[in-house]
Amino acid sequence: MVDPSEALDGGAIDLDEIIHQPTRLQIMSLLVSLDDQDRLAYGFVQKQLELTPGNLTTHLRKLEDADYVATTKEFHGAKPRTWIEATAAGRTAFAVYLQSLERALGVPRGR
Template sequence: MTELDPVIHAPARLRIITALNEALADGDELTFPVLQKLLGMTAGNLTTHLGKLEGAGYVETTKAFAGRKPVTYVSLTATGRTAFRSYRTQLLELLGGGS
Protein backbone atom coordinates (compact mmCIF):
# COMPACT_ATOMS: atom_id res chain seq x y z
CA MET A 1 0.00 0.00 0.00
CA THR A 2 1.33 3.43 -0.98
CA GLU A 3 1.55 6.12 1.70
CA LEU A 4 -0.55 9.23 1.10
CA ASP A 5 1.42 12.41 0.39
CA PRO A 6 1.88 14.02 3.84
CA VAL A 7 2.20 17.51 2.33
CA ILE A 8 -1.28 17.28 0.82
CA HIS A 9 -2.83 15.13 3.55
CA ALA A 10 -2.99 17.89 6.19
CA PRO A 11 -6.64 19.05 6.18
CA ALA A 12 -5.94 22.74 5.47
CA ARG A 13 -3.50 21.94 2.65
CA LEU A 14 -5.92 19.42 1.18
CA ARG A 15 -8.59 22.14 1.10
CA ILE A 16 -6.19 24.59 -0.55
CA ILE A 17 -4.94 22.24 -3.25
CA THR A 18 -8.46 20.92 -3.94
CA ALA A 19 -9.79 24.47 -4.33
CA LEU A 20 -6.96 25.45 -6.65
CA ASN A 21 -7.37 22.27 -8.71
CA GLU A 22 -11.11 22.87 -9.10
CA ALA A 23 -11.02 26.65 -9.58
CA LEU A 24 -8.06 27.04 -11.91
CA ALA A 25 -7.23 25.83 -15.37
CA ASP A 26 -3.56 25.22 -16.16
CA GLY A 27 -1.68 28.51 -16.01
CA ASP A 28 -4.45 30.42 -14.19
CA GLU A 29 -4.04 32.08 -10.82
CA LEU A 30 -6.12 33.55 -7.98
CA THR A 31 -5.35 36.49 -5.77
CA PHE A 32 -4.56 35.69 -2.15
CA PRO A 33 -7.70 37.49 -0.82
CA VAL A 34 -9.97 35.58 -3.23
CA LEU A 35 -8.48 32.25 -2.14
CA GLN A 36 -8.67 33.29 1.52
CA LYS A 37 -12.37 34.16 1.17
CA LEU A 38 -13.10 30.99 -0.80
CA LEU A 39 -11.57 28.85 1.96
CA GLY A 40 -12.63 30.95 4.97
CA MET A 41 -9.11 30.82 6.40
CA THR A 42 -7.17 33.47 8.29
CA ALA A 43 -4.38 35.18 6.37
CA GLY A 44 -1.73 33.75 8.70
CA ASN A 45 -3.03 30.18 8.45
CA LEU A 46 -3.31 30.36 4.68
CA THR A 47 0.19 31.85 4.39
CA THR A 48 1.68 29.07 6.53
CA HIS A 49 0.07 26.29 4.51
CA LEU A 50 0.85 27.92 1.17
CA GLY A 51 4.49 28.02 2.30
CA LYS A 52 4.48 24.24 2.83
CA LEU A 53 2.82 23.64 -0.54
CA GLU A 54 5.21 26.04 -2.26
CA GLY A 55 8.19 24.34 -0.60
CA ALA A 56 7.05 21.05 -2.13
CA GLY A 57 6.70 22.72 -5.54
CA TYR A 58 2.91 22.26 -5.59
CA VAL A 59 1.90 25.92 -5.68
CA GLU A 60 3.57 29.09 -6.80
CA THR A 61 3.03 32.55 -5.40
CA THR A 62 3.97 35.69 -7.26
CA LYS A 63 3.88 39.24 -6.02
CA ALA A 64 2.98 42.18 -8.19
CA PHE A 65 1.46 45.63 -7.91
CA ALA A 66 -2.01 46.76 -8.94
CA GLY A 67 -1.39 50.48 -9.14
CA ARG A 68 0.48 51.12 -5.89
CA LYS A 69 -1.09 48.25 -4.00
CA PRO A 70 0.80 44.95 -3.62
CA VAL A 71 -1.06 41.84 -4.80
CA THR A 72 -0.12 38.19 -4.25
CA TYR A 73 -1.21 35.66 -6.85
CA VAL A 74 -1.44 31.92 -6.18
CA SER A 75 -1.34 29.21 -8.84
CA LEU A 76 -1.22 25.42 -8.86
CA THR A 77 1.89 24.11 -10.60
CA ALA A 78 1.91 21.16 -12.99
CA THR A 79 3.74 19.22 -10.26
CA GLY A 80 1.00 20.16 -7.79
CA ARG A 81 -1.78 19.11 -10.15
CA THR A 82 -0.07 15.76 -10.76
CA ALA A 83 0.52 15.24 -7.03
CA PHE A 84 -3.14 16.05 -6.29
CA ARG A 85 -4.38 13.59 -8.91
CA SER A 86 -2.10 10.89 -7.54
CA TYR A 87 -3.22 11.64 -3.98
CA ARG A 88 -6.88 11.48 -5.03
CA THR A 89 -6.37 8.14 -6.81
CA GLN A 90 -4.54 6.66 -3.82
CA LEU A 91 -7.20 7.88 -1.41
CA LEU A 92 -10.02 6.44 -3.51
CA GLU A 93 -8.20 3.12 -3.75
CA LEU A 94 -7.68 3.13 0.00
CA LEU A 95 -11.40 3.75 0.48
CA GLY A 96 -12.28 1.04 -2.04
CA GLY A 97 -13.79 3.43 -4.57
CA GLY A 98 -11.28 3.10 -7.40
CA SER A 99 -10.51 6.14 -9.50
Protein backbone atom coordinates (compact mmCIF):
# COMPACT_ATOMS: atom_id res chain seq x y z
CA MET A 1 0.00 0.00 0.00
CA VAL A 2 1.28 3.46 -0.89
CA ASP A 3 1.22 6.17 1.73
CA PRO A 4 -0.98 9.00 0.32
CA SER A 5 1.49 11.60 1.59
CA GLU A 6 4.14 10.03 -0.68
CA ALA A 7 1.90 10.66 -3.67
CA LEU A 8 2.25 14.39 -3.10
CA ASP A 9 6.05 14.37 -3.05
CA GLY A 10 7.36 16.36 -5.96
CA GLY A 11 4.87 19.20 -5.86
CA ALA A 12 1.22 19.95 -6.33
CA ILE A 13 -1.01 17.72 -8.39
CA ASP A 14 -2.14 19.60 -11.50
CA LEU A 15 -4.98 17.91 -13.39
CA ASP A 16 -5.77 19.34 -16.82
CA GLU A 17 -9.21 20.90 -16.34
CA ILE A 18 -10.06 20.56 -20.01
CA ILE A 19 -9.65 16.77 -19.86
CA HIS A 20 -10.81 16.37 -16.25
CA GLN A 21 -14.42 17.36 -17.03
CA PRO A 22 -16.32 14.00 -17.07
CA THR A 23 -17.73 14.14 -20.61
CA ARG A 24 -14.45 15.33 -22.13
CA LEU A 25 -12.61 12.62 -20.18
CA GLN A 26 -14.92 10.04 -21.75
CA ILE A 27 -14.39 11.48 -25.23
CA MET A 28 -10.60 11.49 -24.83
CA SER A 29 -10.64 7.97 -23.38
CA LEU A 30 -12.49 6.71 -26.45
CA LEU A 31 -10.13 8.46 -28.84
CA VAL A 32 -6.77 7.64 -27.24
CA SER A 33 -7.74 3.97 -27.04
CA LEU A 34 -7.42 3.91 -30.85
CA ASP A 35 -4.24 3.63 -32.90
CA ASP A 36 -2.66 6.97 -33.84
CA GLN A 37 -4.28 7.27 -37.26
CA ASP A 38 -7.70 5.89 -36.34
CA ARG A 39 -10.77 8.03 -35.84
CA LEU A 40 -14.38 7.67 -34.74
CA ALA A 41 -17.59 8.80 -36.38
CA TYR A 42 -19.39 11.66 -34.63
CA GLY A 43 -22.60 9.60 -34.46
CA PHE A 44 -20.79 6.67 -32.83
CA VAL A 45 -19.33 8.90 -30.10
CA GLN A 46 -22.70 10.56 -29.58
CA LYS A 47 -24.45 7.21 -29.13
CA GLN A 48 -21.70 5.66 -27.00
CA LEU A 49 -21.78 8.55 -24.54
CA GLU A 50 -25.52 9.19 -24.83
CA LEU A 51 -25.06 12.88 -25.63
CA THR A 52 -27.20 15.32 -27.55
CA PRO A 53 -25.60 16.69 -30.73
CA GLY A 54 -25.34 20.14 -29.14
CA ASN A 55 -23.69 18.82 -26.00
CA LEU A 56 -21.14 16.76 -27.95
CA THR A 57 -20.37 19.68 -30.25
CA THR A 58 -19.78 21.99 -27.28
CA HIS A 59 -17.34 19.56 -25.66
CA LEU A 60 -15.57 18.88 -28.96
CA ARG A 61 -15.15 22.62 -29.51
CA LYS A 62 -13.40 22.90 -26.11
CA LEU A 63 -11.11 19.99 -26.98
CA GLU A 64 -10.42 21.41 -30.46
CA ASP A 65 -9.58 24.83 -29.00
CA ALA A 66 -6.96 23.10 -26.83
CA ASP A 67 -5.68 21.18 -29.92
CA TYR A 68 -6.54 17.85 -28.25
CA VAL A 69 -8.87 16.63 -31.01
CA ALA A 70 -9.40 17.29 -34.69
CA THR A 71 -12.62 16.88 -36.61
CA THR A 72 -12.88 16.18 -40.32
CA LYS A 73 -16.03 16.52 -42.39
CA GLU A 74 -16.44 14.32 -45.45
CA PHE A 75 -19.26 13.49 -47.79
CA HIS A 76 -20.30 9.98 -48.74
CA GLY A 77 -22.53 10.70 -51.68
CA ALA A 78 -24.77 13.52 -50.52
CA LYS A 79 -24.54 12.49 -46.88
CA PRO A 80 -22.12 14.41 -44.61
CA ARG A 81 -20.03 12.51 -42.09
CA THR A 82 -17.92 13.97 -39.29
CA TRP A 83 -14.88 12.12 -37.98
CA ILE A 84 -13.14 12.77 -34.66
CA GLU A 85 -9.56 11.90 -33.79
CA ALA A 86 -7.11 12.64 -30.99
CA THR A 87 -4.19 14.84 -32.02
CA ALA A 88 -0.59 14.16 -30.99
CA ALA A 89 -0.93 17.02 -28.48
CA GLY A 90 -4.15 15.48 -27.16
CA ARG A 91 -2.52 12.08 -26.71
CA THR A 92 0.38 13.67 -24.85
CA ALA A 93 -1.96 15.75 -22.67
CA PHE A 94 -4.00 12.64 -21.86
CA ALA A 95 -0.86 10.68 -20.87
CA VAL A 96 0.25 13.55 -18.61
CA TYR A 97 -3.26 13.73 -17.14
CA LEU A 98 -3.17 10.01 -16.33
CA GLN A 99 0.26 10.30 -14.71
CA SER A 100 -0.96 13.21 -12.57
CA LEU A 101 -4.09 11.31 -11.59
CA GLU A 102 -2.07 8.22 -10.67
CA ARG A 103 0.22 10.38 -8.54
CA ALA A 104 -2.80 11.97 -6.86
CA LEU A 105 -4.23 8.54 -6.11
CA GLY A 106 -0.93 7.17 -4.91
CA VAL A 107 -0.63 4.52 -7.61
CA PRO A 108 2.92 3.18 -7.50
CA ARG A 109 5.07 3.44 -10.64
CA GLY A 110 5.70 0.27 -12.57
CA ARG A 111 2.54 -1.43 -11.29
